Amino acid sequence: MLTERQRMILNAIVDDYIRSAEPVGSRSISKRGDVKYSPATIRNEMADLEELGFLEQPHTSAGRIPSHKGYRYYVDHLVPWNPAGSTETETIRAFFAEKLNAMEQLIQHAAMILSNMTNYTSILLGPEVFHTSLRHFQLLPLDDRTAVAIIVTSTGQVENRKVSIPPEISVSEMEKVVNLLNSKLVNVPLYKLKSRLYSELGQEMQRHISHYEELMQMLDMALESDSEQRVYLSGATNMLTQPEFRDVDKVKDILDLLEETPTLLKMLAPAAGGTGIQVRIGTENKHEAFAACSLITATYSIDGEAVGSIGILGPTRMEYAKVLGILGVLSRDLTAMLGHWYK
Amino acid sequence: MLTERQRMILNAIVDDYIRSAEPVGSRSISKRGDVKYSPATIRNEMADLEELGFLEQPHTSAGRIPSHKGYRYYVDHLVPWNPAGSTETETIRAFFAEKLNAMEQLIQHAAMILSNMTNYTSILLGPEVFHTSLRHFQLLPLDDRTAVAIIVTSTGQVENRKVSIPPEISVSEMEKVVNLLNSKLVNVPLYKLKSRLYSELGQEMQRHISHYEELMQMLDMALESDSEQRVYLSGATNMLTQPEFRDVDKVKDILDLLEETPTLLKMLAPAAGGTGIQVRIGTENKHEAFAACSLITATYSIDGEAVGSIGILGPTRMEYAKVLGILGVLSRDLTAMLGHWYK
DNA sequence: GTTAGCACTCGACCTAGATGAGTGCTAACC
DNA sequence: GGTTAGCACTCATCTAGGTCGAGTGCTAAC
Incomplete structure (x- = not known):
């Protein structure tokens, strides 16, 4: 699409403009050394490049600056790809x-x-955390009404949130539930936690535990999407x-x-x-x-x-x-x- | 130190300047309504206030702006103290x-x-977290070489850091130590944790636990000042x-x-x-x-x-x-x- | 003690001209 | 045909001079 010379000139202009932040003129390109043509020739090419949409002119008597299309071409085809100094x-x-x-x-x-x-x-x-899974779950009472829920993921990240404990639930019941969760939900991906909670543990818990509703509400809160x-x-x-x-x-x-x-x-x-x-x-x-x-x-x-x-x-x-x-x-x-x- | 009129004028100038961000002239003060004097009178007072260091003049023919001292006086004596609208x-x-x-x-x-x-x-x-104390400590192995140390404070904040487990230490030993820490160090202020670790538990642990040195090093890291x-x-x-x-x-x-x-x-x-x-x-x-x-x-x-x-x-x-x-x-x-x- | 009047100051704004970098075009050159 | 020197032209930037007006300080009158 572009001739070799046009690519050289475009490259030179983008390079210069990146350094100076000022419109690049034909003369300064000519003086760079890597483009061995006179300013007049370069001017002609620059006019062509502008017509093709690779360059822009802030005003008539200024040099050229790269357009978005010009940058795009530079990035896609011209940028010297050196893997970091x-x-x-x-x-x-x-x-x-x-x-x-x-x-x-x-x-x-x-x-x-x-x-x-x-x-x-x-x-x-x-x-x-979307694709990580549960490593460990813990409920740590702070006082008789609130607790900290701690979730450790398979990658070692730790998330915590404060939950309020329904007054009907006893400490021993809570422990029972936490143990159950740890035995059944470890290695389950985080995003599946809540659905698994209902599907797999729902029935079992409903049998063994009183105040099922309140408890589930609390756990729901504790496992609330941590994917922020x-x-x-x-x-x-x-x-x-x-x-x-x-x-x-x-x-x-x-x-x-x-x-x-x-x-x-x-x-x-x-x-x-x-x-x-x-x-x-x-x-x-x-x-x-x-x-x-x-x-x-x-x-x-x-x-x-x-x-x-x-x-x-x-x-x-x-x-x-x-x-x-x-x-x-x-x-x-x-x-x-x-x-x-x-x- | 200042006359009532001077305070009124200073107050008016600071007020106006806070709103407009532009030097305040004598005429605009006079027009405000709350200072019932002519511009000339106000000019005289302004000259005095400037001499006292409460006002400044960006240049000769501009209005006055409050100096730092002026703001200070305003804040200390003049600011209308209404407890939020x-x-x-x-x-x-x-x-x-x-x-x-x-x-x-x-x-x-x-x-x-x-x-x-x-x-x-x-x-x-x-x-x-300086004055909060330890509520709960936990070491959760991720694999056989690393673990997550979790510290819960009395205010429910959760801190965590990754530690590497010395290869010599067994899981059961680690559990023993964590239990010991929880029984002895709970309610100890965080900033005293490390010193207590050495003073109170040092001897006891040295008796019961092999590889005391390596273990202590790990705990030291786990309890590292979280006061950031x-x-x-x-x-x-x-x-x-x-x-x-x-x-x-x-x-x-x-x-x-x-x-x-x-x-x-x-x-x-x-x-x-x-x-x-x-x-x-x-x-x-x-x-x-x-x-x-x-x-x-x-x-x-x-x-x-x-x-x-x-x-x-x-x-x-x-x-x-x-x-x-x-x-x-x-x-x-x-x-x-x-x-x-x-x- | 207060105020009207007035000369003075000085930044902000406007305008006109000079400057120069850069262009587009034409004609000459290789 | 491609390349280049030459030249008229454009236009942003800079500078200098000039006007404007807000605001002052001072003096004299109320």
């Missing part, structure tokens, strides 16, 4: 060498490392350092969206479906506040199954090569780490 | 009527309500709506600091020492990035003891009356709620 790889390796003794810490820390390395905003989705996936955000303020977001009004909308957990979830969740690294440029993100942003996402897995995702948000004028490299290494290493952790 | 009180009441079944959710939600009501940034310090207080932030982007922070460079430093948990901790922690509501204006905050900000803090308690604090960060030109009212009601209600919750 050695210093970066080293930083990531060093990070994973640290001993972090809780999943939460690990993910949070990873988000920080990412935003520091890239100078963009990093968004991490904690591991989806955690979102970790880091380096949101890096947005402010980008020249395209010097204007407070523009950046406000973006930062507002970043404060909303459900929005972030929606943005990163679809990525988990696909595999590998995905790039969404400008309006390919649904929210119009992100029209001037690009989002690069990758997934990580436990046991061969994608359970969470990593995202880097920056301006469309993003250092794609660098970010792609870093994200590749990090998602691979995170997968390896977790696989090793939870055999 | 009825609509606001209602909103807060409605919030507490909601059923939230985990401490974490409650606090996080409270932070959101606060920032929404005030349009400033709210910072909440989760309850300090959680910080909840909400509405950080509200800073961007303030006209004094239209400039990205100014607001960047502030938002950067807000991303650092330790900084927030340091800022709010001292407040927990004092009692009641405190106002820190401008440079009274230690960080110079906050020189143009005011921080209003309040504490909340469990069982008569201050365990956490609430902060509202805004420009020095803050709606002190409104925020003070809201914060007063919220901290009182939060205290009541928690007291009720954890009898």
Whole structure:
């Protein structure tokens, strides 16, 4: 579709624009050294590239900037695919060498490392508990009316919630039920817990236990969908350092969206479906506040199954090569780490 | 120190400036209605107030703005102390009527309500676990090399961390130790756990248990200081709506600091020492990035003891009356709620 | 003690001209 | 035919000068 020379020129323009954030003129391309044509020739090609929709011109007498289509072509065909520089790889390796003794810490820390390395905003989705199963269930009374329900998953995550104990239920009855649950529901996937509770244990419990109704209500509450996936955000303020977001009004909308957990979830969740690294440029993100942003996402897995995702948000004028490299290494290493952790 | 008229005029200037964010002239004060003097008279008083250090003039031919000292006087002597409007009180009441079944959710939600009501940034310090005691301890094996240590506190908070099991230790031994811990260490304050572990249980365990060293090392890790207080932030982007922070460079430093948990901790922690509501204006905050900000803090308690604090960060030109009212009601209600919750 | 009047100050805003980076087009060159 | 030098043209940015008006400080009158 594009001639070799056009690709070279497009590549040069995107490269320059990523560095300078300013419209690129034909003369500066000519001076770069890798495109050995005069400015006039380059101008002609640039006019063609603009007609084809790969470039845009802010105004008549300015240089060109890449259009969304231009970035897309750059990402798909031109971006130098180097699997992260050695210093970066080293930083990531060093990070994973640290001993972090809780999943939460690990993910949070990873988000920080990412935003520091890239100078963009990093968004991490904690591991989806959807496919994990129950390891242990416990009800711990705090006083005679409330208790803490503790759920430990097969991956070692611990969730807890407070429940109120129906006054009719005795301590011994509760213990009986908890034991029953542990013997029957261990290794059942979390999302099936509640249906199993009714189908398998319902009858048995109804026989042995008084106040079946109240008890079930309490257990229902205790096992309430814990699938609220955690979102970790880091380096949101890096947005402010980008020249395209010097204007407070523009950046406000973006930062507002970043404060909303459900929005972030929606943005990163679809990525988990696909595999590998995905790039969404400008309006390919649904929210119009992100029209001037690009989002690069990758997934990580436990046991061969994608359970969470990593995202880097920056301006469309993003250092794609660098970010792609870093994200590749990090998602691979995170997968390896977790696989090793939870055999 | 100030005449009644001077106080009236100072009050009017601060009031106006809080609303408009623009230097206040003598004419607009005169037109307000509550100060029945001509602009000329007011000008004379303003000159005096400036000499006394309560007002400042951005440049010769502009109106006056309050100095830090002016704000301080306003907050200490002039601010209309109304305990939150009825609509606001209602909103807060409605919030507490909601059923939230985990401490974490409650606090996080409270932070959101606060920032929404005030349009400033709210910072909440989760309850300090320092003075809470151990309710229950558990070690749950995940595989033959790792286990999850679960600590439940007297306030129903659940902490967990992953520990590695020394290969020499058998399951039965571990159970024995956990039972011992639960019988001996329950109701011991968390911060004393580790010392008690050594002092009270050391000898006994050394007698009964083989591989004492390795075991102790594991327990040490499991009981590792969990006192990392959680910080909840909400509405950080509200800073961007303030006209004094239209400039990205100014607001960047502030938002950067807000991303650092330790900084927030340091800022709010001292407040927990004092009692009641405190106002820190401008440079009274230690960080110079906050020189143009005011921080209003309040504490909340469990069982008569201050365990956490609430902060509202805004420009020095803050709606002190409104925020003070809201914060007063919220901290009182939060205290009541928690007291009720954890009898 | 209070107020009207007035000269003065100074930032905000507008306009006009200079500057220069960059373009599109044409004609000459290889 | 592809490439390039030359040139007129465009247009955002910058600067300087000028107007405007809000607000002051001072003086004199009430």
